[in-house]
Amino acid sequence: SCQFSDSAGYVGFANLPNQVHRKSVKKGFEFTLMVVGESGLGKSTLINSLFLTDLYPERYIPGAAEKIERTVQIEASTVEIEERGVKLRLTVVDTPGYGDAINSQDCFKTIIQYIDNQFERYLHDESGLNRRHIIDNRVHCCFYFISPFGHGLKPLDVEFMKALHGKVNIVPVIAKADTLTLKERERLKRRVLDEISEHGIRIYQLPDADSDEDEEFKEQTRASIPFAVIGSNQLIEVKGKKIRGRLYPWGVVEVENPEHNDFLKLRTMLVTHMQDLQEVTQDLHYENFRSERLKRTGK
Amino acid sequence: PCAGPVESKNEAAMSELVPEPRQKPVVPMKPMGINANLLGYIGIDTIIEQMRKKTMKTGFDFNIMVVGQSGLGKSTLVNTLFKSQVSRKSSGWNREEKIPKTVEIKAIGHVIEEGGVKMKLTVIDTPGFGDQINNENCWEPIEKYINEQYEKFLKEEVNIARKKRIPDTRVHCCLYFISPTGHSLRPLDLEFMKHLSKVVNIIPVIAKADTMTLEEKTEFKQRVRKELEVNGIEFYPQKEFDEDLEDKTENDKIRQESMPFAVVGSDKEYQVNGKRVLGRKTPWGIIEVENLTHCEFALLRDFVIRTHLQDLKEVTHNIHYETYRAKRLNDNGGLPPMAVETEENNESNL
Numbered sequence: 001s002c003q004f005s006d007s008a009g010y011v012g013f014a015n016l017p018n019q020v021h022r023k024s025v026k027k028g029f030e031f032t033l034m035v036v037g038e039s040g041l042g043k044s045t046l047i048n049s050l051f052l053t054d055l056y057p058e059r060y061i062p063g064a065a066e067k068i069e070r071t072v073q074i075e076a077s078t079v080e081i082e083e084r085g086v087k088l089r090l091t092v093v094d095t096p097g098y099g100d101a102i103n104s105q106d107c108f109k110t111i112i113q114y115i116d117n118q119f120e121r122y123l124h125d126e127s128g129l130n131r132r133h134i135i136d137n138r139v140h141c142c143f144y145f146i147s148p149f150g151h152g153l154k155p156l157d158v159e160f161m162k163a164l165h166g167k168v169n170i171v172p173v174i175a176k177a178d179t180l181t182l183k184e185r186e187r188l189k190r191r192v193l194d195e196i197s198e199h200g201i202r203i204y205q206l207p208d209a210d211s212d213e214d215e216e217f218k219e220q221t222r223a224s225i226p227f228a229v230i231g232s233n234q235l236i237e238v239k240g241k242k243i244r245g246r247l248y249p250w251g252v253v254e255v256e257n258p259e260h261n262d263f264l265k266l267r268t269m270l271v272t273h274m275q276d277l278q279e280v281t282q283d284l285h286y287e288n289f290r291s292e293r294l295k296r297t298g299k
Numbered sequence: 300p301c302a303g304p305v306e307s308k309n310e311a312a313m314s315e316l317v318p319e320p321r322q323k324p325v326v327p328m329k330p331m332g333i334n335a336n337l338l339g340y341i342g343i344d345t346i347i348e349q350m351r352k353k354t355m356k357t358g359f360d361f362n363i364m365v366v367g368q369s370g371l372g373k374s375t376l377v378n379t380l381f382k383s384q385v386s387r388k389s390s391g392w393n394r395e396e397k398i399p400k401t402v403e404i405k406a407i408g409h410v411i412e413e414g415g416v417k418m419k420l421t422v423i424d425t426p427g428f429g430d431q432i433n434n435e436n437c438w439e440p441i442e443k444y445i446n447e448q449y450e451k452f453l454k455e456e457v458n459i460a461r462k463k464r465i466p467d468t469r470v471h472c473c474l475y476f477i478s479p480t481g482h483s484l485r486p487l488d489l490e491f492m493k494h495l496s497k498v499v500n501i502i503p504v505i506a507k508a509d510t511m512t513l514e515e516k517t518e519f520k521q522r523v524r525k526e527l528e529v530n531g532i533e534f535y536p537q538k539e540f541d542e543d544l545e546d547k548t549e550n551d552k553i554r555q556e557s558m559p560f561a562v563v564g565s566d567k568e569y570q571v572n573g574k575r576v577l578g579r580k581t582p583w584g585i586i587e588v589e590n591l592t593h594c595e596f597a598l599l600r601d602f603v604i605r606t607h608l609q610d611l612k613e614v615t616h617n618i619h620y621e622t623y624r625a626k627r628l629n630d631n632g633g634l635p636p637m638a639v640e641t642e643e644n645n646e647s648n649l
Contacts, residue, residue, distance in 0.1 A: 129628055
């Protein structure tokens with residue numbers, strides 16, 4: 001039973017989570033999010049919206065940009081965000097040029113290479129002599145942007161996801177959702193899910209709700225995947241309040257309005273699952289990479 | 300990384316033993332709708348809560364070793380610390396048993412639960428230490444045991460298909476019991492602590508402190524501290540591992556004033572001023588174990604369990620274990636240990 005006074009029987013190790021808490025807050029957290037999708041699908045705008053980075057006072061750390069090919073580039077930028085005393089070092093890996101070339105045959109090879117390189121680096125550091133300051137640059141989550149203009153997944157989408165579902169947690173996102181009516185949105189979502197299932201693609205699965213979590217809400221979140229989202233860098237005045245949105249002649253699309261799109265669901269899902277996303281990356285994707293590597297080199 | 304390979308967990312079976320208390324969600328799981336704070340809050344701080352939940356769910360391991368001559372009250376003290384019958388004394392050991400001819404290592408495991416947090420506690424007792432006529436090198440079996448646990452962990456870590464949570468049998472804390480002679484440390488005490496402080500967190504305690512008056516206690520503690528310093532013995536919390544100014548200030552106070560803790564243990568309860576207290580009853584009064592004016596047991600308990608438990612594990616993992624690992628790698632020419640054995644061992648270990 002839970003006795004929190006010095007009565008006979010109370011030892012005090014129930015305080016351990018607080019000790020862990022204190023150390024974690026001191027240390028801060030790291031998270032790497034990759035965004036993949038054709039140009040013009042609003043990836044950068046969405047990231048800004050998600051993390052309020054253009055409204056936040058921020059400190060940019062020059063990123064480790066690797067320009068490997070002319071067509072697809074990998075641009076990683078790191079930002080430190082602090083909220084209520086919790087420090088997060090967020091790295092966003094952008095992939096400009098993806099799907100832009102006339103022949104997009106190899107465009108995701110660069111991305112696979114990047115992900116593998118981070119695994120490789122981590123494996124090397126983990127096997128080294130001095131392990132005190134290992135930096136985790138592994139990609140914990142990949143938002144894959146699906147165009148709202150098509151009728152479902154394109155061949156490139158399918159190939160990419162099949163190539164990467166064993167290396168990273170894929171969260172499919174329908175971009176620029178304001179070009180669709182609600183009905184069209186539902187139809188597209190269903191189509192995408194069917195095709196994902198058809199091709200045996202494994203996207204990130206939300207873990208089952210804990211006893212203290214809202215099971216219903218979790219189900220609702222699950223049912224909304226793929227999230228149909230809108231992003232915006234502009235503030236518009238609505239009913240006397242300044243909100244993020246897009247101003248059209250026929251009305252204002254509000255980013256953080258759950259009736260307009262799934263932005264809030266996506267953000268909530270991401271921030272409340274950061275720990276799980278990291279865990280799955282470590283326990284599943286990284287371990288797979290590691291055992292393959294070790295078997296291959298026959299060490 | 301947010302969690303890192305710090306905590307090793309016990310078997311999954313444990314999480315089925317006790318149903319979790321239903322807690323009010325701290326995380327706002329439902330979107331709040333449109334509110335004035337829209338532009339300000341993302342929700343990153345919820346990661347703390349996610350980690351807390353993970354700690355609670357998986358429980359944790361804690362391995363504590365007790366070393367000292369027989370009769371110094373080691374087993375009783377451990378029982379008192381964890382308010383449970385967790386020591387060798389309570390698992391069928393007979394007080395009348397002969398002192399073993401060599402140092403034995405006896406590890407006893409228990410699962411205890413408090414406030415929704417599950418702990419797999421292992422108490423490692425070392426009967427026979429310091430009890431022989433010739434006690435030369437009697438710390439060696441202990442050092443060997445500690446290193447064997449590091450080796451076990453290392454082997455699992457370098458495996459190709461390794462466990463998700465490596466079972467942690469490494470010794471997180473070693474309580475060394477000093478006899479309350481009132482004079483000084485004995486040569487054996489110095490030898491043991493000199494050798495072992497390099498491989499494990501040592502917390503020296505003065506046993507059976509009820510044989511000393513307050514003055515005698517203060518003087519003895521000062522003398523012991525001086526001797527430890529003069530002999531270069533770094534007991535836990537080690538100065539070189541203070542992470543920041545906050546730690547240093549807190550730990551300096553503990554190192555220079557409180558330690559070594561002069562303790563009294565007891566598993567008997569008496570009625571004092573209407574309260575049930577753990578204590579020792581003598582004709583001249585009842586010694587209350589948890590009364591800070593009587594002895595420093597409560598300080599030791601708070602230190603080991605309530606404030607520094609996690610740190611004890613982290614120093615073990617990040618410092619002592621890494622030191623062991625680096626040495627093993629170096630001895631092997633920079634390669635992980637198993638590389639030498641692959642020929643004999645078909646199970647493609649690294």
